[in-house]
Amino acid sequence: MAELSVPTIESFTVTLIVRRFDPENDTEPKWEDFDVEMYGTDRVLDALHKIKWEQDGSLTFRRSCAHGVCGSDAMRINGRNRLACKTLIKDLDISKPIYVEPIKGLPVEKDLIVDMTPFYKAYLEINPFLVATDKPKKERLQSPEERARYDDTTKCILCAACTSSCPVFWTDGQYFGPAAIVNAHRFIFDSRDENAELRLDILNDKEGVWRCRTTFNCTEACPRGIEVTKAIAEVKQAILRGRA
Amino acid sequence: MSVTIEVPNRPRTRKQANWEKYGWLFMRVSGPLLIVLIFTHLVVNLVLGDGIKAIDFAFVAGKWADPFWQVWDLAMLWLALIHGTNGMRTIVNDYAGQVKVRRALTTTLWAVCALLILLGTLVIFTFDPCPAGASAELLASFCPAQ
Ligand code: HEM
Numbered sequence A: 001m002a003e004l005s006v007p008t009i010e011s012f013t014v015t016l017i018v019r020r021f022d023p024e025n026d027t028e029p030k031w032e033d034f035d036v037e038m039y040g041t042d043r044v045l046d047a048l049h050k051i052k053w054e055q056d057g058s059l060t061f062r063r064s065c066a067h068g069v070c071g072s073d074a075m076r077i078n079g080r081n082r083l084a085c086k087t088l089i090k091d092l093d094i095s096k097p098i099y100v101e102p103i104k105g106l107p108v109e110k111d112l113i114v115d116m117t118p119f120y121k122a123y124l125e126i127n128p129f130l131v132a133t134d135k136p137k138k139e140r141l142q143s144p145e146e147r148a149r150y151d152d153t154t155k156c157i158l159c160a161a162c163t164s165s166c167p168v169f170w171t172d173g174q175y176f177g178p179a180a181i182v183n184a185h186r187f188i189f190d191s192r193d194e195n196a197e198l199r200l201d202i203l204n205d206k207e208g209v210w211r212c213r214t215t216f217n218c219t220e221a222c223p224r225g226i227e228v229t230k231a232i233a234e235v236k237q238a239i240l241r242g243r244a
Numbered sequence B: 001m002s003v004t005i006e007v008p009n010r011p012r013t014r015k016q017a018n019w020e021k022y023g024w025l026f027m028r029v030s031g032p033l034l035i036v037l038i039f040t041h042l043v044v045n046l047v048l049g050d051g052i053k054a055i056d057f058a059f060v061a062g063k064w065a066d067p068f069w070q071v072w073d074l075a076m077l078w079l080a081l082i083h084g085t086n087g088m089r090t091i092v093n094d095y096a097g098q099v100k101v102r103r104a105l106t107t108t109l110w111a112v113c114a115l116l117i118l119l120g121t122l123v124i125f126t127f128d129p130c131p132a133g134a135s136a137e138l139l140a141s142f143c144p145a146q
């Protein structure tokens, strides 16, 4: 009988250079490199898991769903903001080391974990909830066209990849940031919502939409493919018109 | 068991009246105007006619004797300076975190802008290539002998 041949699955070694910071022992963040054996189906998150589980248990990062839904693991991978769980290693140039850093513009707490408080604060300020004064007995109706008007911005998972890719946010931490504007857009253009004017007024702030310089970093960064810069431009236009 | 979620109520305190909307609009209106103004200016001065060789004191004096070019240069002066200063103010807002530093830099910017606009406007409208009473050796060759 012919021998049963089990195909071997190709693996490769990649080097990850991770930006690390331990608030209890370090005064400055530092780079540390790790070699890991990976497969074509592995993602950056798998590499981080492998490091944490097999090499250095102290490596600290956030992740929850591991499937691009929860928005926990936005990080700077080779200089671009990505979700570690949606970035396949084989899509990166593995002939060179892969650089992994925390997202920029928010205070680093430990290794890849940043303090998201300023980000959520800006989000809360735009009233991210439906405001409707009527008390209907059944659901509020909306035409497919009305629903499509803000479809793109409903997809946000609040990962902060956009806001922390914005150079204005890096240097001027007061700026509301793309994510807050995206989530305002989601309600401003919702036909059932009654508070568009208030949100437009909030974003007409000194640190509101006019800080945006159309860099497109946010659109490039968004793991949900939201056209973030376009959404910001639409909010600017709405403020100029004085209504949604 | 049911959980009651209170109506979220977060009064906003940060918002102040501001001119950012008009600043943003101004940059977009003045930009395209500057394209026309600056490139026409460059072509007329450096390309048409004798080209770059034509430029001398008499060339400038000739242009400023014409109200059309006076208004043209005035528009270019005002728009470019306000546009440039407002652009610099944006960059100051990016990088200067402390309110005092911001205010000092912005005030300096607008003071310099106002001074340059004032001086430039004065020159455009009071320019006289052959001022009366100037000593003969300082006058341009095309001035009538006095
Ligand atoms: C030639 C035609 C010009 C066009 C079409 C133009 C257009 C613009 C626009 C649209 C902006 C706003 C950018 C934004 O908010 O994202 C801007 C910014 C700026 N412009 Fe101009 N401009 C022109 C000429 C000038 C000139 C002559 C100066 C200098 C006197 C100047 C200095 C600036 C500066 C300093 C900024 C701020 C840059 C920044 O936001 O980082 N521009 N320009």
Ligand code: SF4
Residues within 6 Å of the ligand: A155, A156, A157, A158, A159, A160, A161, A162, A163, A178, A179, A182, A221, A222, A223, A224, A225, A226, A228
């Ligand atoms: S808009 Fe995109 S990048 Fe920004 S927080 Fe939402 S999902 Fe993340």
Ligand code: FES
Residues within 6 Å of the ligand: A062, A063, A064, A065, A066, A067, A068, A069, A070, A071, A072, A073, A074, A083, A084, A085, A086
């Ligand atoms: S771990 Fe949930 S989005 Fe990546």
